[in-house]
Amino acid sequence: MASVKDLRGRIRSLKNTQQITKAMKQVAAAKIRRAEAAQKQARPYADALGEMLQDLIATSSRIDHPFMNSGKAGAPPGVILMTADKGLAGAFNSNVVREAERYWRQHSDTRFYTVGIKARNAVRRWGLGDRPGWPLNAPSKLQTADELAQAVTADFTAGEIGEIILVSSKHVSMMVQRPELRQLVPIERETAAAVPAPSSGPRGAVEIEPSPEFVLSKLLPKYLEFTLFSAMLETDASFYAAQLLAMNNATENAGKLIDELTIAMNNARQAAITKELLEIVSGAEALTGT
């Protein structure tokens, strides 16, 4: 049986750990509110962008933009793997990474682009060398999204990749974050048409200046950039939700362990006292009993 001193030491260290997890839980709770607010702020832009895209696609019957056509046949797929920069959020990062890994096992020629330190490390671990990567938490997420969109667009138009796929985490609820794999480019007509937009019924011919093709050639890259931006916001929100849950569990588990160890320590202390008393009593007995 462990000594009282050992147990006391373990309890103290557990209490310290619990203090850290509790603090991290509170920080995550505060940050998730901010992340969700940022997501909400991006909502009007998403709606407006979706509506304009719909209008354009409805107007021009034949759209000739690289993003609307399938990429170069036989070219490897380009996968954007998006995770958080830090860990301590349960299986959050590894779930997303595993999703990408499964895809990679099936398409061994996949070319990766990474957002988030954990994603970069995973791709390195697979022995794929240094691929273009960005941290998730840069001063300006919009700029990161812009750079990333430009990088993948350049490779796509150059025929180095045949499609653009995003693997990131979907923020289903505070308790559930699900890894998700979706194709961004080529944009399927149905996908673009399914963009939620506050419909205002049929409207007449839309005058598009200077031409539908020109506006579309501006709008589609913006659409890709914004999709990446909002995925980054969503990853942020999911990460903090996962961290909140993980830290909550860790705090509870530490509490349980502390309780168990405290009981064990009390038992040990009582046993020691009883043993000492017994020794004294039996010693006295031995002296007087003669």
Place this chain on the structure above:
Amino acid sequence: MTVPFKLVSPAKLIFEGDAELVIAVTTEGEEGILPRHAPFLAALKPGVLRANIIENGASRRLELATGEGFMQALPDRITVLVDKAVTFEDVDVAQTRAELADAPDSAAADFARAKLQLTGHH
């Protein structure tokens, strides 16, 4: 006569309310939109966006330097999407001049010019 007008950037909703007139710089030149305009969609280049908006019952001029974007006008509303937008108060003239001097030909330079135009420093 007014029309609901919305100005949004990816980071936030910059303005939502009623406007009497919205003037934006499209790739074809300045375009002014009045209420009940025919359906219209255009790409915007960096420039100064002006609008006569109604605030607390009174008409007021809204002026912002904006980045690239899009403008959609419908008979019953006007929506403008921009990458970024700054007001007169947010422009640091000296810093903007430096940005412009660093890269006079980049896309950022057009936005810098728009900012200077907004503050009246050409």
